Amino acid sequence: MRAINLDYGAATPVDPAVLQAMEPFFAEHYGNPTSVHDLGERPRLALAEAREKVAGLLGAGPEEIIFTSSASEANNMVLKGFAAAHRSKGKHIISSVIDHFSVLNPLRTLEKEGFTVTLLPVDHHGLVDPEQLLQAITGETILISIQAANPEIGTLQPLAQLTAVAREKGIPFHTDATAAVGFVPLNVQETGVDLLTLAGDQFYGPKGSAALCMRRGTRLLPLLEGGIQEKGRRAGTENVPAIVGLGMAADLAREMLAERSSRLSILRDSLQKNLFAAVPHLHLNGHPHLRLPHNLHISVEFVEGEALLMHLNMAGIYVSSGSTCTSQALKSSHVLQAVGLIPELAQGSLLFTLGTGSEAQDAPYVAEQLSRIAAQLRRMSPLYQKYLKEGDR
Amino acid sequence: MRAINLDYGAATPVDPAVLQAMEPFFAEHYGNPTSVHDLGERPRLALAEAREKVAGLLGAGPEEIIFTSSASEANNMVLKGFAAAHRSKGKHIISSVIDHFSVLNPLRTLEKEGFTVTLLPVDHHGLVDPEQLLQAITGETILISIQAANPEIGTLQPLAQLTAVAREKGIPFHTDATAAVGFVPLNVQETGVDLLTLAGDQFYGPKGSAALCMRRGTRLLPLLEGGIQEKGRRAGTENVPAIVGLGMAADLAREMLAERSSRLSILRDSLQKNLFAAVPHLHLNGHPHLRLPHNLHISVEFVEGEALLMHLNMAGIYVSSGSTCTSQALKSSHVLQAVGLIPELAQGSLLFTLGTGSEAQDAPYVAEQLSRIAAQLRRMSPLYQKYLKEGDR
Amino acid sequence: MAYNEAIMDHFSKPRNVGEIEDPDGVGEVGNPVCGDMMKFTIKVKDDRLDDVKFLTFGCGAAIAVSSKVSEMAKGKTLDEAMQITNKDVAEALGGLPGNKMHCSNLGADALHKAIEDYRERQK
Amino acid sequence: MAYNEAIMDHFSKPRNVGEIEDPDGVGEVGNPVCGDMMKFTIKVKDDRLDDVKFLTFGCGAAIAVSSKVSEMAKGKTLDEAMQITNKDVAEALGGLPGNKMHCSNLGADALHKAIEDYRERQK
Numbered sequence A, B: 001m002r003a004i005n006l007d008y009g010a011a012t013p014v015d016p017a018v019l020q021a022m023e024p025f026f027a028e029h030y031g032n033p034t035s036v037h038d039l040g041e042r043p044r045l046a047l048a049e050a051r052e053k054v055a056g057l058l059g060a061g062p063e064e065i066i067f068t069s070s071a072s073e074a075n076n077m078v079l080k081g082f083a084a085a086h087r088s089k090g091k092h093i094i095s096s097v098i099d100h101f102s103v104l105n106p107l108r109t110l111e112k113e114g115f116t117v118t119l120l121p122v123d124h125h126g127l128v129d130p131e132q133l134l135q136a137i138t139g140e141t142i143l144i145s146i147q148a149a150n151p152e153i154g155t156l157q158p159l160a161q162l163t164a165v166a167r168e169k170g171i172p173f174h175t176d177a178t179a180a181v182g183f184v185p186l187n188v189q190e191t192g193v194d195l196l197t198l199a200g201d202q203f204y205g206p207k208g209s210a211a212l213c214m215r216r217g218t219r220l221l222p223l224l225e226g227g228i229q230e231k232g233r234r235a236g237t238e239n240v241p242a243i244v245g246l247g248m249a250a251d252l253a254r255e256m257l258a259e260r261s262s263r264l265s266i267l268r269d270s271l272q273k274n275l276f277a278a279v280p281h282l283h284l285n286g287h288p289h290l291r292l293p294h295n296l297h298i299s300v301e302f303v304e305g306e307a308l309l310m311h312l313n314m315a316g317i318y319v320s321s322g323s324t325c326t327s328q329a330l331k332s333s334h335v336l337q338a339v340g341l342i343p344e345l346a347q348g349s350l351l352f353t354l355g356t357g358s359e360a361q362d363a364p365y366v367a368e369q370l371s372r373i374a375a376q377l378r379r380m381s382p383l384y385q386k387y388l389k390e391g392d393r
Numbered sequence C, D: 001m002a003y004n005e006a007i008m009d010h011f012s013k014p015r016n017v018g019e020i021e022d023p024d025g026v027g028e029v030g031n032p033v034c035g036d037m038m039k040f041t042i043k044v045k046d047d048r049l050d051d052v053k054f055l056t057f058g059c060g061a062a063i064a065v066s067s068k069v070s071e072m073a074k075g076k077t078l079d080e081a082m083q084i085t086n087k088d089v090a091e092a093l094g095g096l097p098g099n100k101m102h103c104s105n106l107g108a109d110a111l112h113k114a115i116e117d118y119r120e121r122q123k
């Protein structure tokens, strides 16, 4: 039985070229980039090269890239660092209800420190309305932080429209583009974002590699203070192999983005078609078109996600779910709540994210398996039996 | 010409066994440890195993280990997280003048937020006096943070004595043990520390691998907020390969600590002897006995450190210096100032840190080279010419 | 998967799935908001559980728990069945993951409700 | 190393090292606290720098700068030598690393001081 990973959103394998680029920096060119002697030279050059590559993917300047250890770190750095640097200007920050917890939780902490936070609602496709953004802005607003793409339902925000509103009001705009970079073109000039978070492990770079892209002239106080690495913006010995890996992953993403994305969206569309043909009572979540090319998010009515996930796992198919039981925190997905999905459907949600290993032949097999599993679980479901008897939900 | 690295304090090569342990987790077992399906399993087990190993090195429980991306992150997390969690109890924190900037700079930030900070002085060997610690404690003191070993002069603090004072007063004690772990035995029970920072890249683990060991019952607010990785104490996808590497490095350190340290201290003593025999006007800095086994810190009178370092580099010998010109921030070492070294000697300081690649035959060669180089630079030195003429400094 | 073999066995081959027609008692617990929902139907003969069937909407633990409870209860007297606790079920399954103890371990509750329903009907 | 070849050349083979006995002028700049210290001694003949020697305590850049200045100045008239700026020296060396421009680039200052000392003595 071939294992079929349809959970690339949770983790991607490091690309062979990326791993190859990283390898010399573990035991051979292991020096510290800040060393004055020759052992610092190769690492220092490698850092500079990686910085160029990441900047190149985003249309930014290399000095605008700050390497971090994760998207979470970059998001925390932006929100807390911006609040600390600009609190005298105002204490209002805007984000969205479907942003990631590494944005939402720092905002909650800032609220305890006297900041006011507006979380913009989304429509049932997960879209933020630029008009509502405009109306939320006050004289106190110092930052807007809205994700580029949602990692669950895959919805792509209308970034250029949102940043146009921010620019008109003169307010810096941060986007958590962790789920988007590497899959949709994201040029900081064209989209007009001032700060952008990305993580290498989302697009075949290594874990522990991430970056904040920060437009020249933007100011924030560092989250990690100490040495003056990253021009004093982020202390700590540079993780050279991870950064080199991120650079290579960014380079590959830049070269292959169009090809990768179109391949993935074709496979995704085929998977969607196969599933909907094979299994009754499925619901598509997120936006039908404005979504990540490798993302498919559905609800399997009448059954619960973890049970589906476990049966699929036994069939060698790996997926994710927004159900309460599959979350570490045992909370149902705040995203599915925000788009107004009823609890039954949120509990029965399945997230498929495709990737390099995905193949055309997977779709019919997965559809066949899901058909079998859904039927089996529905036979056991009090909700389904009620539906059969009473004809309604 | 064999290159002789005597700057292992700046960076260590990843041990072959460590790299081997890490490798499967890049592209093979690349899953996310929080995934419910099978791809999460190996990474999850590997995390648990690494946690046991790091805990084992410190005599701690695995649940007391929180993985971070660097020692700087762990230090920032402790200081800011403690301040945030305990500010209602008091706003006074004690550290030492020779602690690392990843301790001192967060403290400076806390001062801006209304905290009072006492930095204990050190004697000319770099030792903190437990009696002075006792006197510095006030009813407002919520935390004491004093390094285990100084990364420049190598001085080992009398941790057990210092923690005894803290315990008597009921104040949590953090030690930044970044420079010490892997080289001197550090058991959290025996030393009585409540929080301990370590970094894998100091002892043949990978860059990007570090940890905070936090005694059960100790409470701080997280620095990185978001997902509930590390039991909600540190958000962000776990850097599995780095953590696995840290675990293996900790295991090797535990097994080989005594052997490694005695080998290094013998080589270091021999280097010291050779240098002092070959080169006149050398000064030993730090403590003659209470110091890291692989550390040798000297001042070469009448000459400047960067010039020494560059000549040694041309001879294939890699060292570090506390001189103004070799520091990224172009400031002379705060440590050398704190131990009362006069500027001329601070500028002429050389830091040798030995490591796995160090060999007995290096000492005479390095001594011969330093002798030649010091003579050459002294010929050019106005300070030395003045000394020759006037017989005094 | 984080579940042990006993749980996986009951999850993948659940016993006593279904709904008894004309049951003597019905017990329902939970709701889809919290993620787990169980419906037990029973047949009683001579004060004994002659048949027990369940329907469950829920996670792997919830399904395994339902299956195990039905198996444990079948053939027992009503009083004996009323003494089965959620803890007994978890133990019989070799332990549930800590975070599943509260939300999914409702099988005994559903069974007891069905028995109580039966007893109500007898009045 | 972050230095270019010209700097490395002057650093490793510095020209005009030393102290002229009975100099016509002496110029000293810097001190060990800031990390760099230079002492220039000159011999003047017919209003020209007949000899220039330096002593330097300092980093690689400081040594290279001293050596380069001595080379540039030797044989020049005093007025010409007074027109050599620190910037000229940095350029003649193909540029200094940014962070070294201020602290180490004191060679012209030391030279000028020596010339001024000479001129003082002539009064």
Ligand SMILES: Cc1ncc(COP(=O)(O)O)c(C=O)c1O
Pocket (backbone or CB within 6 Å): A070, A071, A072, A073, A100, A102, A147, A149, A150, A151, A176, A177, A178, A179, A199, A210, B235, B236, B237, B238
């Ligand atoms: C949109 C978004 N932001 C932030 C993160 C956090 O990323 P990390 O775990 O690398 O910190 C994620 C993780 O998947 C994400 O999807």
Ligand SMILES: Cc1ncc(COP(=O)(O)O)c(C=O)c1O
Pocket (backbone or CB within 6 Å): A235, A236, A237, A238, B070, B071, B072, B073, B100, B102, B147, B149, B150, B151, B176, B177, B178, B179, B199, B210
């Ligand atoms: C004592 C001490 N603390 C903290 C650090 C910071 O370590 P990192 O650069 O891994 O954050 C260092 C770095 O060498 C150190 O020596």
